[in-house]
Amino acid sequence: MTVHPWMAAVAFCFVGVMAIGYLGATTYLVFRDDLIGASMARQARMQHDYEDRIASLRAQVDRVTSRQLLDQQVVEEKVEKLLEQQMALSSRHGRLDALLDRAEAAGALPASVPVPNEKPEVTGKRASLSGGLDAIENLLGRKTASTRPASGKATGTETAALGYVPLTDTAADRSDRLFSHMTLSLKDIERDQIDRVQKLADGASDTAEQISGILQRNGVPLDQVDETAGMDAIGGPYVAPQPAEAFNSSLNELDTALSRLESVRATAIRMPFANPAPGREITSRFGNRHDPFFGGLAMHAGIDFRSPVGGEIRATGSGKVVTAGASGGYGNMVEIDHGLGFSTRFGHMSKIIVKVGDEINSGDVIGYSGNTGRSTGPHIHYEVRRNGEAVDPMQFLNAGMKLTSLID
Known part of the structure; x- marks a missing residue:
């Protein structure tokens, strides 16, 4: 049998392919586990x-x-x-x-x-x-939280939130x-x-x-006022003071x-600091004066205000009426006890409209001026007494003008 060259070439190629396939399969089997x-x-x-x-x-x-x-x-x-x-x-x-x-x-x-x-x-x-x-x-x-203004740049906030969360602010x-x-x-x-x-x-x-x-x-x-004010009943168990x-x-x-x-x-x-006859003129002051009946010097225990019959007479302080009626040379007289040893007297009144025991407030009308008692004409006789002794009412009237701005 004649072997032609091409037949030899085909046989050689076949053998080469088989060898290469065998070598490749062997290599794969060898390195597969490693891969x-x-x-x-x-x-x-x-x-x-x-x-x-x-x-x-x-x-x-x-x-x-x-x-x-x-x-x-x-x-x-x-x-x-x-x-x-x-x-x-x-x-x-x-x-x-x-x-x-x-x-x-x-x-x-x-x-x-x-x-x-x-x-x-x-x-x-x-x-x-x-x-x-x-x-x-x-x-x-x-x-709902208020929205913040956008910065205008794509900063990848969602991605950054997964990787980093700022702890500032x-x-x-x-x-x-x-x-x-x-x-x-x-x-x-x-x-x-x-x-x-x-x-x-x-x-x-x-x-x-x-x-x-x-x-x-x-x-x-x-x-005496402080002692009276401090007599309120107080008491209770002792408790340690707390820091104020x-x-x-x-x-x-x-x-x-x-x-x-x-x-x-x-x-x-x-106290009697008010004026018993606002707007009235004072005609006779406190102290020694010429007596209109005997002619010699005599002590005038109060002050006199010019006033016609029927002029209003007002209480100069709050208190209690202790006298209201005829009283010798005073004629029709009202006396008010203001406490603390002070009292006031109003004489020669034509009419009295208060009675003993009445509680009077400062400025209340207690009667009307007149000419009763030892008097030469209609007027208002006003006295201030401290522990029974007459004192000058003018010092109370002057003090009352200073007190007006403090107590009204």
């Missing part, structure tokens, strides 16, 4: 990387959540403190209103005492309470700034209240001192000053 192992190892590394990333993100989310919970707790604690301060200010305002009512009832304070007015709101310097509460609710998540930081601002505002209000209370206390004390000075110069025994706040101390000081002012004011109103 599979390397691929599995790569996949395992990728899985571990992803698991580590997920664990890291979970840890960061937990930290952020814990921080938010802590911030919320801090904000709630500060809200409670703020509400406590607000309740304290409301309570103080109620007590202050009560004391202001007492101050108004006790009489006008001197015009020279500057009582501060409410401080006006200043934009940007004083926290608005309603705005502050809205901000607090926003921080606590109770309201958190809710706690914002609440700190807010509460600091509001606390300063409340401190300003508290200082204003304390300043106002202190000025009122100083004004009440000054007024009480002025009234006391006038009363003492006219012989009114204020020590500045505001409460100021209120106590104002309360003490108002109590003293009320006491001396009531005493001044009771």
Whole structure:
């Protein structure tokens, strides 16, 4: 059989292909396990990387959540403190209103005492309470958060939020700034209240001192007034004193000053400092004078006011009527006991309209002028007596003009 060259070439190619296929299959079988192992190892590394990333993100989310919970707790604690301060200010305002009512009832304070007015709101310097509460609710998540202005650049916020959450300017930081601002505002209000209370206390004390000075110069025994005022029954088990706040101390000081002012004011109103015949001319003063009946010197125990028959006679202080009727040279006479040893007498009256035992207030009409008793003509005879002895009524009238601005 003749072997042609082409047949030899075909046979050689076939043998070459089979050899190459055999070598390739052998190589694959030899390296397959290594390739599979390397691929599995790569996949395992990728899985571990992803698991580590997920664990890291979970840890960061937990930290952020814990921080938010802590911030919320801090904000709630500060809200409670703020509400406590607000309740304290409301309570103080109620007590202050009560004391202001007492101050108004006790009489006008001197015009020279500057009582501060409410401080006006200043934009940007004083926290608005309603705005502050809205901000607090926003921080606590109770309201929809306000949208922030866009920066105009694609910063990849969503991707960054997964990889990094900034811890600056958190809710706690914002609440700190807010509460600091509001606390300063409340401190300003508290200082204003304390300043106002202190000025009122100083004004009440000054007024009480002025009234006391006038009363003492006219012989009114204020020590008896203090003893009488201090006889209120008090008592109770002993309890250790508590530390007093500045505001409460100021209120106590104002309360003490108002109590003293009320006491001396009531005493001044009771004493005979008013005019029995406003607008009437004084025709005869206190002291020795020429007696119109005997011609020699005689002691005039009061002062006389020119008044026609029927002119009104007014009580010069509050008190109780102890005499109302004919009384020797006084003619028709009314005597009023004002307490503390002081009494007043009104003589030569044409008509008496009060009776013994009546309680009289200063300025009440007690009768009408006349010409009864030892008198040369219609007029009003007025006396002031201290412990039964006549004193010059003019010093009381002069003191009454000074007291008018302090007790009216």
